[in-house]
Amino acid sequence: MRALDGRNNVKVYNLSAGKSLPDWLTERKRRRLAKKDVELRRRIELIQDFTMPDFERCFDSEVIQFDILSDDYSKLVFLQDDRYVEFHSQAGRWFRMRIPKFGRDLxxxxxxxxxxxxxxxxxxxxxxxxxxRFLNSLQTEATTGSE
Structure with a gap:
């Protein structure tokens, strides 16, 4: 990738220019090659199809929704599709509880x-x-068709 001067002093990047490494190389071999080649060291890698696989927290079921409970992201709560709410700390699952009906959002x-x-x-x-503990529930006029 190299920067080209475009109009009005705006940089335009050519993504296909420069050396590329094969996908089958291990990370260790990539680092070894980068130490030897200055151009490989200076290149910028773009991340495509970036996904976050369930925070690698080994859930028992699919997560419907989650929320952050602390300012530093160390405490999280997850709503799962099997009527469970899980509380997590930095170390992993801290507490798991079941709710009376299937959750939709939290x-x-x-x-x-x-x-x-x-x-x-x-x-x-x-x-x-x-x-x-649970407090009194809030009643809505919502009708879902299945209760």
Missing amino acids: TYHYPSCDLYIAASGSEIYRLNLQQG
């Missing part, structure tokens, strides 16, 4: 420490994380 309200979980029915469950 959000965390930081000032009140309430975790709101919208379920398949017309209720929104409130879990107070400071007290560690």
